[in-house]
Amino acid sequence: MFDIGWQELFLIAVLALIVIGPKDLPRALKTITGLLRKAKGMARDFQSGLDDIVRETELADMRKQIEGETGGDIRKRIEETLDPDGEISRDLDDVRSVENDMSAATKSFSDEVNRPEPDVKPEPDATLPDPNDAMIPSPPPPPPPAPAEPQTSEVSETPSPAKKD
Secondary structure (H helix, E strand, C coil): CCCCCHHHHHHHHHHHHHHHCCCCHHHHHHHHHHHHHHHHHHHHHHHHHHHHHHHHHHHHHHHHHHHHHHCCCHHHHHHHHHCCCCHHHHHHHHHHHHHHHHHHHHHHHHHHHHCCCCCCCCCCCCCCCCHHHHHCCCCCCCCCCCCCCCCCCCCCCCCCCCCCC
16 A cells, blocks of 8 residues: 555654654544544445445346346246246145134134123032132130049048158
8 A cells, every 4th residue: 555664664653752742642543543443444334335335236137137038037937947837826825815714713712711700709619618608717616525433531630650760
């Protein structure tokens, strides 16, 4: 691109040091590198835009060439080549109709399942316990009656004197 050698770069560096000064030289280099980055980015975007335009033009030219050779309808030509008697397209139509039937059946089933039920409360069955009763504590059962004890007469026993040995 540019034919700049070490001698030219050294001369530019010395001139920059003299003109800009050692104090402002780092800030000037940072500004210059930022501008160079922006310029490279713009050149890259411009080049990719040109590449896209060339690619689109080439595709349009190829399409015109293929349409000219096939008589204008590429899709019809491909279908005739792959399915000359139309058997595959009939099978695909059958598959599509089955798919539509299945979709309709699942939609009607989904509608039936998601339909809200009427607000009719069933009458409680007297034979079944109420499930809410389990939440209410019941009083404990009474203790069983104690067995009857025979009556004994009160006999007083007097302590006997202790024997002395």
